[in-house]
Amino acid sequence: MDTHGxxxxxxxxxxxxxxxxxxxxxxxxxxxxxxxxxxxxxxxKTYRVARGTSLALRLSGQWQxxxxxxxxxxVELTPVEYFVDPGYSEWKLDAHTRGxxxxxxxxxxGCDQCALAARRFVVTLRIL
Numbered sequence: 672m673d674t675h676g677x678x679x680x681x682x683x684x685x686x687x688x689x690x691x692x693x694x695x696x697x698x699x700x701x702x703x704x705x706x707x708x709x710x711x712x713x714x715x716k717t718y719r720v721a722r723g724t725s726l727a728l729r730l731s732g733q734w735q736x737x738x739x740x741x742x743x744x745x746v747e748l749t750p751v752e753y754f755v756d757p758g759y760s761e762w763k764l765d766a767h768t769r770g771x772x773x774x775x776x777x778x779x780x781g782c783d784q785c786a787l788a789a790r791r792f793v794v795t796l797r798i799l
Contacts, residue, residue, distance in 0.1 A: 701719065702716075702717040702718050702719045702797055703718060703719070704718065704719055704720075705718035705719065705720045705724075705726055705796060706718075706726075707726055707727065708726065708727045708728075708729055709726060709727070709728050709729070709764070709794055710729050710730070710731075710759075711729075711730050711731050711778075711790070711792055713794060714790075714791070714792045714793055714794060715793060715794075716794055716795070717794075717795040717796075717797065718794070718795070718796055718797070719796070719797045719798075719799055720766045720796050720797065720798050720799070721766070721798075721799055722766055722767065722768070722769055722798050722799060723766065723767075724765075724766045725763060725764065725765050725766075726763075726764045726766070727751070727761055727762070727763060727764065728748065728761065728762045728763075728764050728774070728794075729759045729760070729761045730759060730760050730761075730776060730778065730792060731758075731759055731778070732756065732757075732758045732759050732760065732781065733780070733781055733782075733787060734778025734779060734780060734781055734787070734789075734790055735778060735779050735780075735781050736760050736776045736777070736778045736792070737776050737777045737778075738750075738776070739762055739774050739775065739776040739792070740774065740775050740776065741772045741773070741774045742772065742773050742774075742775070743770070743772060744772075745766070745767060745768040745769075745770050745771075745772040745796075745798055746764050746765060746766050746767060746768075746772055746774070746796065746798070747764070747765040747767060748762045748763070748764055748774075749762060749763045749765075750762055751763055766796065766798045767798075768798060769798050769799060770797075770798055771795060771796070771797050771798070772795070772796050772798065773793060773794070773795045773796075774792075774793070774794050774795075774796070775791070775792065775793045776791075776792045777789065777790070777791055777792070778790040778791075778792065
């Protein structure tokens with residue numbers, strides 16, 4: 672491999688490492704763009720969302736979740752009902768107003784005498 676190729680490989684490796692260290696963002700101060708579906712595994716994370724965007728919030732069916740509560744009220748959450756249980760609870764999330772909103776919900780185990788513990792879900796959205 673020539674020197675130019677080695678330098679290019681080193682730059683690519685450095686860029687990948689930097690992206691991993693900042694969570695995929697170009698700057699530590701800017702949160703990553705929200706995925707189209709936010710799930711329980713993303714609890715504790717902060718995402719940016721464009722105003723007017725619609726997302727889905729899905730929480731595992733192993734827990735019975737309280738109605739997700741946005742604070743302050745910058746998003747509209749609408750429950751999604753299915754004819755057949757898909758294995759999760761879902762809400763359509765519409766980002767209406769610019770600013771930061773935190774969405775919280777608490778899940779209690781959906782089974783008696785199982786090893787599951789209660790869960791708290793929290794995600795923060797920066798609506799731009």
